[in-house]
Amino acid sequence: MEELPKLYRELAAWWPLLSAPEDYAEEAEEYRGLIVEASDGQAREVLELGSGGGNNASHLKAHFRLTLVDRSPQMLDVSRRLNPDCEHVEGDMRSVRLGRTFDAVFVHDAIAYMTTEDALRGVFATAFEHCRAGGVALFVPDHVAETFEPAVHHGGHDGSDRALRYLDWTWDPDPTDTTVRMDLTYVFHEPDGSDQSRVAVRVVHDEHLCGLFPRATWLSLIREAGFEVRPVPLTHDERPVGAEGFLAVRPRSVRERSRR
Numbered sequence: 302m303e304e305l306p307k308l309y310r311e312l313a314a315w316w317p318l319l320s321a322p323e324d325y326a327e328e329a330e331e332y333r334g335l336i337v338e339a340s341d342g343q344a345r346e347v348l349e350l351g352s353g354g355g356n357n358a359s360h361l362k363a364h365f366r367l368t369l370v371d372r373s374p375q376m377l378d379v380s381r382r383l384n385p386d387c388e389h390v391e392g393d394m395r396s397v398r399l400g401r402t403f404d405a406v407f408v409h410d411a412i413a414y415m416t417t418e419d420a421l422r423g424v425f426a427t428a429f430e431h432c433r434a435g436g437v438a439l440f441v442p443d444h445v446a447e448t449f450e451p452a453v454h455h456g457g458h459d460g461s462d463r464a465l466r467y468l469d470w471t472w473d474p475d476p477t478d479t480t481v482r483m484d485l486t487y488v489f490h491e492p493d494g495s496d497q498s499r500v501a502v503r504v505v506h507d508e509h510l511c512g513l514f515p516r517a518t519w520l521s522l523i524r525e526a527g528f529e530v531r532p533v534p535l536t537h538d539e540r541p542v543g544a545e546g547f548l549a550v551r552p553r554s555v556r557e558r559s560r561r
């Protein structure tokens with residue numbers, strides 16, 4: 302199995318200084334609205350796949366009972382500190398099976414780490430298995446191929462005794478394949494062990510390989526898993542211009558429909 306980026310392994314404890322939970326309030330509200338609108342009025346139990354540091358979850362948990370799945374034990378620890386009231390499970394979104402169903406399944410930017418159609422197929426099968434009939438699945442990729450533009454972002458935050466700044470450069474070395482590359486450079490400020498009044502500065506480069514697929518691929522693979530699906534424009538400020546998600550519903554069987 303491919304290795305996760307350093308950010309989700311030995312650097313995971315820095316995550317809250319790279320990406321602060323309060324910055325997710327607006328987008329979490331947009332995802333909540335989409336899930337509620339597409340559900341049949343009974344969205345209560347929600348499964349998030351690739352929940353990372355739990356930033357979206359820290360807002361969504363006010364409205365849903367959340368089960369949070371991630372491949373990284375270190376990121377699950379970060380999320381447990383922020384969301385001690387949520388259930389956390391270590392698992393791979395392509396293959397995890399919890400043996401129960403949910404009213405909705407949510408997959409945010411973590412789906413960017415699926416770099417092949419087979420990997421995406423695995424995620425959609427996982428979502429379908431865990432979605433009750435009539436339930437909803439919301440997939441929110443960083444990009445679709447039609448609107449992808451190379452971009453540079455920077456940010457970071459100060460903590461009580463340490464600070465982080467980063468530069469994130471997303472580019473496409475080979476426009477004929479299904480991947481793009483995010484080169485992240487982090488600058489860490491930490492107390493110098495030998496002299497607490499001094500700051501030690503460390504720089505780390507971290508390559509993230511991400512998938513990039515046309516809208517038609519998203520739609521056909523989500524349908525292949527058994528869902529009905531439509532693209533939805535995303536309007537909140539944190540996503541790139543032109544960003545879109547995919548809002549899917551697991552159809553009820555003919556018998557279930559006639560019982561209603």
Ligand SMILES: C[S@@+](CC[C@H](N)C(=O)[O-])C[C@H]1O[C@@H](n2cnc3c(N)ncnc32)[C@H](O)[C@@H]1O
Pocket residue numbers: 305309325350351352353354355356357358370371372373376392393394395409410411412414
């Ligand atoms: C950017 S973080 C997600 C942050 C999250 N959206 C939040 O609100 O805090 C991406 C996460 O995807 C996880 N991830 C990557 N590949 C995965 C896989 N195959 N299965 C489960 N989690 C995966 C990483 O471990 C990482 O925690």
